[in-house]
Amino acid sequence: MKKLRRYLVMGLVALLLVTVMLPFASYATTPYVTYTVNGYGQIRQTQTAYLAYATITKFGEEVSLSAPSDICIASDGHMYIADTGNKRIVEGTLDGELIKVVGEGVLQEPKGVYVLDNGDIYVADRSAEKVFIFNQDGELINEYGKPDSPLYGDEMKFMPIKLVVNDAGIMFVICESNTNGIVEISPTEGGMFLGYFGTNFATTDIMTIIYRAILTDAQRARMISNTPATPTNLAIDSKGLIYTVTLGNKSDTLKRLNIAGTNMIKGQGDTYADAPAAVVAGNHDNVYVADQQGYIFEYNSDGEMLFTFGGPNDDSQRVGLSKMVSGIAIDTEDRIYVLDSDLAQVQIYEPTEFTELMHHALYLYSKGRYTEAKEPLAQVLQMNSMFDYANKAMGRSYFQEENFNQAMYYARLAKDYDGYSDAFWELRNVWLKDNVMTAIILCVLLYVAYKVIHAIDQRNHFLNPIRRTYRRMKKNTFFNNLAYAGYYIRKPADGAYGISAEGHANWLASTFILVVFTIEYIVNKYTCGFLMKTVMEGRYEIASDIGIIVVVMVALTVCTYLVSTINEGEGTVKKIYTFFCYSLLPYVILTPVQYALSHILSQNEIFLTNMLQIVIYAWIVVIAIVGLKEVNNFTAKETVKVIFLTAFTALILALLIFIIYVLWAQLFDFIVAIVGEGVYRLGF
Amino acid sequence: MVSKKHKRVKILAVILVIVLIAAIISGVFIYLGSQPERIVSGNHVHSQPKPATKGVVDAKNDYVQVAESDNYILYYYEPRFSIKLENKQTGAILESTVSDEKNDGKSNADWTGAMQSGITLGLIEKTTKTSDKLNLNTAKNTITTWYTDNGIYAEVTFTDYGITLGVEVSLEGDQLVVRVPDESIQEENENVWIYTLCVFQYFGYTYLDEQDGYMLIPDGNGALIYLDDKEGRYASGFTTQIYGTDVGITDLVPGSTLWDDYDTVVDSNTVLAPVFGMAHTEDQQAYLAVVESGDERCTIEAQPNGARVDYNRCFARFLERDVYSQPLSNSATASTTPTVELERLRSDLTVRYLLLSGDEADYMGMAKAYRNYLLDNGLISRQNLSYNTRVDVLGSEREAFLMGTTAVPMTTVEQLRDIYASLRREGVTNVLSVYRGWQDGGLYDTPIAKYKADSSIGGTSDLTKAILEEAEQGNTIYLYNDALSVNTKTNSSTYNVMKKLNKRTFEKDVHGQVYDSFYYLMPKNAGEGLAELIASMKQDNIKNMALDGITNNLFSYSFKGNYYSRTETMDMFVDSVEETSNGMNMILETPNQYLWKYASAMLDMPLDSSDYLYVDEEVPFLSLVLKGIVPTYSDYVNFEANKTENFLKMVESGMYPSFYVTAEDSSKLIYTNSNNLYSLEIENYRATIAQYDRELRALAELVGTSTISDHEILDNGLVKVTYENGVRIYVNYTNSSLTGDGVTVDAMSYKVGE
DSSP: OOOOOOOOOTTHHHHHHSSSOOTTTTOSOOSBOEEEEOTTSOEEEESOOEEEEEEEOEETTTEEOSSOOEEEEOTTSEEEEEEGGGTEEEEEETTSOEEEEEOTTTOSOEEEEEEOTTOOEEEEETTTTEEEEEOTTSOEEEEEOSOOOGGGOSSOOOOEEEEEEOTTOOEEEEETTOTTOEEEEESGGGTEEEEEESOOOOOOOHHHHHHHHHSOHHHHHHSOOOOOOOOSEEEEOTTOOEEEEOSSOGGGSEEEEOTTOOBOOOOOSTTSOSSEEEEEEOSSSOEEEEETTSEEEEEOTTSOEEEEEEOBOOSSOBTTOBSOEEEEEEOTTOOEEEEETTTTEEEEEEEOHHHHHHHHHHHHHHTTOHHHHHHHHHHHHHHOTTOHHHHHHHHHHHHHTTOHHHHHHHHHHHTOHHHHHHHHHHHHHHHHHHHHHHHHHHHHHHHHHHHHHHHHHHHHOTTHHHHHHHHHHHHSHHHHHHHHHHHHHHSHHHHHHHHHHSSOOOHHHHHHHHHHHHHHHHHHHHHSOGGGOOSOTTOOOHHHHHHHHHHHHHHHHHHHHHHHHHTTOOOOHHHHHHHHHHHTHHHHHHHHHHHHHHHHOOGGGTHHHHHHHHHHHHHHHHHHHHHHHHHHTOOHHHHHHHHHHHHHHHHHHHHHHHHHHHHHHHHHHHHHHHHHHHHHHHTO | OHHHHHHHHHHHHHHHHHHHHHHHHHHHHHHHHTHHHHHHTTOOOOSOOOOOOTTTSOTTTSOEEEEEOSSEEEEEETTTTEEEEEETTTOOEEESSOOTTTOOSOSOHHHHHHHTOSEEEEEEETTTOOEEEEETTTSOEEEEEEEETTEEEEEEEETTTTEEEEEEEEEETTEEEEEEOGGGOEEOOSSEEEEEEEESTTTTOEETTSSOEEEEEOSTTOEEEEOSOOTTOOSOOEEEEBTSOOTTTSOOOOOOEETTTEEOBOOOOOBOSOEEEEEETTTTEEEEEEEEESGGGEEEEEEOTTSSSSEEEEEEEEESSOEEEEESSSSTTOOEEEEEOSSOOOSOEEEEEEEEEGGGSSHHHHHHHHHHHHHHTTSSOOOOOOOOEEEEEEOEEEEEETTEEEEEESSOHHHHHHHHHHHHHTTOOSEEEEEETOBTTOTTOOSOOSSOBOGGGTHHHHHHHHHHHHHHHTOEEEEEEESSEEETTTOOOOTTBOBOTTSOBOOEEOOOSSOOEEEEBOHHHHHHHHHHHHHHHHHTTOOEEEEESTTSOOOOEEETTEEEOHHHHHHHHHHHHHHHHTTSEEEEESOOGGGGGGOSEEESOOSSOOOBTTOOEEOOHHHHHHTTTSOBEEEESTTOSOHHHHHHHHHHHTOEEEEEEBSSOGGGGTTSTTTTOOOOBHHHHHHHHHHHHHHHHHHHHHHTTOOEEEEEEOTTSOEEEEETTSOEEEEEOSSSOEEETTEEEOTTEEEEEO
16 A cells, blocks of 8 residues: 655645644654763763754655655755656755756666756766766756776776765766775866875774784685775865765764865764765854764764764654665755655754754854854853863853953863863963063072072081981981882882892881872872873772772782792892882872973973873883892893783783682572572562 | 231231242342343343344344434444444534445455454464454354443354454443443453454544544644545554553563664653544544543554555554563573463453534543543542742762762752752742652662661751751652662662563663663552651651652563553552552652542643654643643753743643752763763753743733633644633744734744733
8 A cells, every 4th residue: 555655844734735724743852862972072962953843755746756865955945856766856945845857868877966056967877877967957968977087997887876066067976886086077078087086095903914914815815805985975065175974984984075185084983973874064164974874963073073863763653763864965044954765755854942052153153253152152051061062162262252261161171172271371371471570580589598598507507407307317217218219219220139138128118108109199190280181070089099009019019929939039028019119209209290290281292291201100110120120139031031920920810800700790699599589489 | 816816927927928029029020120231331240131122223234323312323233333423413423434435445355344343353363373353344243232221232252263242332421432341251262362452443534634633642742643635654653552561561672772872762752641532623523532441451543544544543452462572591592482461451441432513623622521521530630730830959869989889969958958049039939849869879779668868968857857947938849759660789689579471570771870770669569668658758747759650650560470460550559659649749750640630740741742753733632631630840941952942832731840950060970870961050040940930930820720721723823722711822933923813922932812
C-alpha cells in the first residue's frame, strides 16, 4: 500500500489543506538532546540548539523525491535537489513550492548539484561521467567530461559525485574512487585540468608498520591497501574557502582548505562525525556537518564543536530524526535543511532563542562590535553558565575592549589558554610598567642593606649568635643529614658512599624530605599558574595523590631491596629508602622556582618552566641511578641489570596484586550469589 | 383444650410452612427472572441466560434498533457484531464497522474482514508462539445475543479455536459502554490463547477526508491527528501503551548512541490518561473514550488513513497475554526464547464512550466531559489551587572518591533559607520547593528508609527546623522521595527487588558517572518502605512529600515462582498511596490517572507532545481537564531553549512554572550522576523567577478557582482561552502582532481580555 509520498510542510501546508489554523505544529518537545563540548573537551548537555521546524516530502502537488543525494540553497533563495532516483534536479522554494524540474532526459545519475549566483546549475552525474551545466531556464549550456590532461591519470575514471564552483567558475569535483584528491577544473579551454586539490594522506599506524615488517609478501598483499580516503563531500563559503568531510580518518574528517589547499583547522578529531555525509558553510564563519545517521554538528571556524543534535530514527516516527542523511544546506535565517535519501524528504530545523543569541554574538564579534557582542553573550551565559564557548567569546570581547582583568577571568572559565595568556601578558606589561621603578629602587635598597649589615657585622660580629646556632644545628643528626642530602645531590657518587658506609642512612631526614616533596607536589599541582595546570579547576584529589606517592615509594624501595639483595647488593632497606628520598631533593629545591615562574610567565615564555621541569627530572634520574650503584656497590653493568629487574619485579608485584584482587572479587561475588539464592529461596 | 390447642398450633405451623415455601419459591422465581439483567449489569453469574425470542427483533439482515436514549438510538447488526449510533437531533452516525458502501475494495480478505468485524482478536500459539488474527468474517463463529433494556449482551464463540467471550453494549444516556466481563472469556483450546482483543476497532471511522475533524491522542499534554487525506505518508500511527511500557516484560533496548557514549534520542511521553477521542466537526458529532477497566494492559491506537487502510480510526487494544523473552541460561550472552504469559489479564475490559454533539463536539467538549467523568467517579477531587512558583533545590549529590564516594553539597538547608530570603527581597513569596537529595547519602541513595537528612546539608534537625519555620513564612518544602528505585551500589541485597517475568532482576541503566544502574522494589516492599519513611517523618511532624517512582511506573513481576500482573501492581500502588497519603500533603510526580485523586498537586506535567510526524496540532488537553481542579506544575524552565514560547505555553495552559536551583555552581556536578544539569545557580535565575512569579501569579489570581470553559484558535492563529468566570486570555505565538475579538496582542506575547 505504498502510495506516492506527497508533500507536506508541516504547519504551512496543513494550513492550506485544513480549515483549522495551526500555527505551532513545530513547537514541541524535541525528540533529541543537544550536546556541546566544554573547555576541557568534555561532552556536555546543553539547551536545544535547533528545533525541528518542518518537513518537505513533496514539491508542489506532484513532484516527490526518490533517493535524493544532494541539496544546495542558492543566493536566489531556492533550493536545488539532486533527485538521483528520478534522474533530475528539482528546484523549489524553501517552503516546498515547485519552481521547475531541470535536466530530465539529460541526466543519468545526478549525485551532486551546485548553483552559482548567476543561476547556473552545475550537476555532477556519476553514470554519465560528466559535469553538466544548465542555465537559469534549465537549458543545458555546457558539459565537461574526463579531463584529457595526462596529469589526471589515464586509468583513472571520471565519476563526479559532488562539486562546488568558486566565483571564477573553477569547479572542484569529488570523483568516486579517485583517491588523488578533489579534481580542480577550469572552465577555460573546454575544461582545463588544474590539478588535484585537498588531497588526504594515508596514515600509517604503528601496528601496520610492525605487520608490514613481519608479514610475507602474500600476506601483505592481502592487507587492506592503505590508500588515502576520497573526501565524502565538500562545501564552499563566501570567501572561497573549501570545506571537505572525509569518512574514515578521524583527524581529517573536517578540513577547511585555503586556495593553496592547506588545511586551516587544527582538528583533534574528538568531536567529529563518525560517518560524515555532508558539510555546509554557515553564515557566521561557522560550518555544519551532517552525519549519515542524522547527527548534525555545528563547528566554529577553528573546528571547535558548538553543538551536536539530532539522531537516528528509531521507527517511532518522530519529527527531527533521520534515517540516511545525504545532504545539508543552510538558508540566510540559519535554518538547516537536511536531506534524507531513505525518507526522501527535507527536514528543516530552526535555531532556538539560545542559538540565535549565540549567532548574533558571533556576528557582532566578527564585525568588531565587541561591546555589543557582550550583551547576547551574557544572555547565553545566563541560560547556561557552563557554555564555555560563550565564556571564551566573552573573554575575547573583553580583551578587545582592553578590559584584561575580565578577559582573564572569562578565559580561565573557558579554559581558553591562549586568550588567558594574551590577557595575562597585557596585564603583566601594565604591572611591569607601573612597578619597574619601585622594583629597581627595592633592589638597590636591598643591596645597600646587605652591604650595611655586612659592614656592621665585620665590625662587631653581631651576627655571631646566628652563626653559633647554625653550627649547633649542624651537629644535630637530623639537620646534619638534611645538609648531607644537599651534598648528595651535588656529588651523588660520594654522597651515596656516605649513605652506604658512613652512617648517613636514616629514616627521619629522608621522610622529612619525602613529606616536603609531597606537600610541594600537591601545592604545585593544584595552585600553580593556570597555564601550567594539569588538573581541572576546583578538583582536589589530595588523598589519592598522597596515596600514590606512598605506594610508589614503598613499592620502589621494597622491589629495589629485593632485587639488590639477590644480586649481592650491599644496600639495606634503610639505605635504599634514604637515597631514594634524597634523590627527590632537586624537585624540592627547584619546584618553588617553577611554581613562581608558572605565575608570572605567559604562554610565550612557558617553555622556561618546561625546561626547568626537564632539568628536575633528569637530575633525579641521574642521581637515583648513581645512588643505586654506589649504595649497593654495583658495577655499571650490574646497575643496569638491577634497574631492569626492579622494573620487572614492580610489574610482577602489580600483576600479583591485581590477580589477588580479582580472585577476591570472584569469591565475594560467589558468596553474595549464595546468600542471595538462600534469601530468594527462603523468601525473606 | 389441649387437643384444640394442639390443633391450632398445627394449623399455624402448616400455614407458616406454606408461607415459607411460597416465599422461597417466589424468591427463586424472582431470582431466576432477574438473571439476564444481572449478567448485563456486570455481576459475575455464569448460568446460561434465556435466549431472546426471535421475531421480536430480526438482527440477521440489517441493523436493528436495540436501545434509545434522549439523544441517541443504538442499532445492532449481529452477523458482523456491529453497532451504529444515531444522533436523534442531527442524524449524525457513528458506525463500528466499515459498511459495504464505504468499502473501497482496496484491501485483501483479511483486512476487509477485520474492517467489517466488531471484534478482532490476536491469537498466540502456546508452543510455537506464532500469532494469528481472528475476525468474524474469516473465522467460523456463533453469536448469541440477548437484548437488554439499554442494549445487548452477546456471546461470541470462535468455534474452531474454542474461544468464547461476552460483550455487553449499553447506551446509558449520552454514554455508550462497551464491556467484556472477565469471566465471560473462555479459552477451551489448550494451545491457542487470546493475545490481544479489540471491540469496535472502527467505531466512528471516516474514509480519507470525507469528514472534517480529528482524532485526539493522549500524548504529552494532548495532540490531534486531522481527518484529512494523509496521502499515504504514514505507514503507521499512534500506538502507545497506557501508563508506559511494562519493564517486567519488555526489555529496554538501548538506542544507538553518538560516539558510542551519548544517548541523543529522548523518550517519548508516557500516556498518563487512558483516553482517546474522535471528532467529526462537520457532523458536530464526537466521542471521548475512556478506558475504564483493563487500562493497565491496554494500548491506545490512532491510525490515520494510509496506515494499512484508508480509514481513520482510533481504538483501545487490550493485551490479554504478553510475550517475554526467557534467557536459557544465566550467562549474559545466553540465547532467549519467547515465552507466553501463562495467566491472562484478569480484569474486565471496559471502554466508556462519552458522546458529544453540537458545540460540544470538539476537544474542549472532550476535555469537559472527561473532567466531569473524573469528578463524578471520584477520580480527581478539587484541591487547593493557590498559586505558587515552584523552586526545587538540589541538596546533596555524590562523586567518586578513593574507593567510595564523597558528598557534593549543592544547597545546604542554610543556603536554601538564604535563597528564600533573597527571593522574598525580589517580591517572591509562597514558594513551593521540592528538596531533592535531602536524604542521608545524597540524591541517588535510594530507597530512603527513614527521615534522616544528609550531614553535608546540615543534618536532620536543621532540616526539620527549616521546613517548619519556612511554612510559617509561606514557603512549603516537600521532601523528594523516589519510592521505587534501589541504588545497586548502595544496596547490595536484592531479596526485595523486582524480578521480571523471566525471573531476571530488573536493572535500569542510567550510564551515570557514579551510579550505573537502579533496581525497582517490588510493589509490596515499595509500599512498606514508603509507609516506614512517612511514619518516621510524622514523628518529626514533617508532612510534605513529593512522591516519585511509584507514581508513574507500572510493571509485571515474578516472585518465588508466582507471576504478578500490572493489575496487581497498580492495586498495590494505589493502596499504599491511599494509606500513606492520609494526613500527609502529597504532591505526585507525573502521576498516572489512577493516582490523580491522591495528588494535591502534579509535578512535571508535559506542556508539549512527543513530536510525532503524523500529529497535526498540539492542544493542551490535560490542562483543559485539570485546570481549576488540581494545580499542575511544568517541567523545569531552566533547560528550555525557547523561553518565551515555553512561558506562553504556561500562560495558555494555566500550568505553574518550575525552576531547579542550587546555591553552588552547577559545574560542581560534573563528576556526579547529575552532570546533565548544566544550569542551576540561583544567581542566574532569581530575576527570572521573580518575573515569572509576578506575571503568572497575576493571571492565576484573575482566574481564581475557575475551570477552563473554552479553548480555541482564532483564524489568524491567536489562541483564546476562556475561563468559567469570564476571564479570557489571548496568546500570540507568532512573530507579528495579532488582533482577535478586538484585542491586539503583540508578537510572542499574551493579553487578558476585558
